[in-house]
Amino acid sequence: MARRSDHTREELTRMALDAAHAITADEGLRGLRARQIARDIGYTIGTLYNLFEDFDDLILHMNGETLDALYRTCSEVELKGDPTEDLEALADRYLEFTRGHQQQWSAVFEHTLPRGRAVPDWYSEKVAKLMELEARALAPLFPGGNPDRIAHHARVLWTSLFGMALVESAERLPEGETARSLVRSLIGTYVAGLKDNRKGEL
Amino acid sequence: MARRSDHTREELTRMALDAAHAITADEGLRGLRARQIARDIGYTIGTLYNLFEDFDDLILHMNGETLDALYRTCSEVELKGDPTEDLEALADRYLEFTRGHQQQWSAVFEHTLPRGRAVPDWYSEKVAKLMELEARALAPLFPGGNPDRIAHHARVLWTSLFGMALVESAERLPEGETARSLVRSLIGTYVAGLKDNRKGEL
DNA sequence: AAATATATTGAACATTGTTCAATTAAATGT
DNA sequence: ACATTTAATTGAACAATGTTCAATATATTT
Known part of the structure; x- marks a missing residue:
């Protein structure tokens, strides 16, 4: 059989990625199988x-959507102008998301491409965009400061936050300690x- | 055929893990195959x-050895008593190791166990031991301070360092920025x- | 209505981790 | 010295994986 107008190519892609997210959410990336996705849709x-193109391509698209979703929810945070307050609000959103989507979040860094295959540009951009969010909240601390320095400190905080979320999701924090308390x-x-x-500079 | 006294069980295990490290080092965890290890030894x-027990067990042992090696090289750092200087020395060692053993280091967090299978205690302990190193360097900042507070701040720094090393190894840092500059x-x-x-407290 | 184009299928393939009865060599007993 | 027991080692066999592609069935176009 061949059904042509059941679903458009776009609809099929959407269905496949939805199925992939669902499977990953309750079985982890390890439990994701091409045949299972096909059966589900x-x-x-x-x-x-x-x-x-292949299974890696599918996973990249799925993980790309996870990064998009994280970006979307973090960019909704309204900045008040107070760096500490704003950074905390951003971090809370970030952690809220990674906790609520643990398996999908884990999939983002569990997955690697085979040797010699580079991460596509459209994917790298999604990662870069996330880091820019932090810079906006930090800016008030550097009135008239050069953007490079702000970006640098934003990266310090962002990579740290990343590490904390990761260690928490791997359940390697002792009783009483959370990613939130660390942040x-x-x-x-x-x-x-x-x-x-x-x-000191003045 | 069965050779009994060619190698002891311990020797075989050692050979197998060495082979696994070697393959992982130049092909990544993705390229690690049970049959290849067998052939190599x-x-x-x-x-x-x-x-x-199975392939996961082999990987856990290999990754456990990677954690051991990291601990060993970091614990060699002589602490001078100045927190900033000591923390930097520790971090440098840490990053030196993760750079020199990128693939093996990546393997540590790329690998996950199937759903429902818990990380063995002997493995969790190796992770915990690493965090204690940081606390020793921080202690001088809290003369007579309670150990819990020191441990807390040690975790902040350690998880941050972890995130930076990870982001660097994933090659997600812009030109000119390194994990070292972030640290x-x-x-x-x-x-x-x-x-x-x-x-403020005084 | 015929011809063309293409979405869809599913059998087939190489490779994977894993199992286990058969085999062989060492250790032990006589 | 030989027979028996013990256990390390083998490799064929299995189910499941990602991947391919000629055959097929349905739209679309002529």
């Missing part, structure tokens, strides 16, 4: 390979340090 | 399964922040 495996100390102390540095 | 796949800012600023907080 009512098509065969051949059709799946008509939509994606609170990080932001509070780091912002204090930045202000202190600035005093 | 001159035995068949059946023997490999006599040494390890320098983190430690310098964070320690300044801690001193500032202390002033």
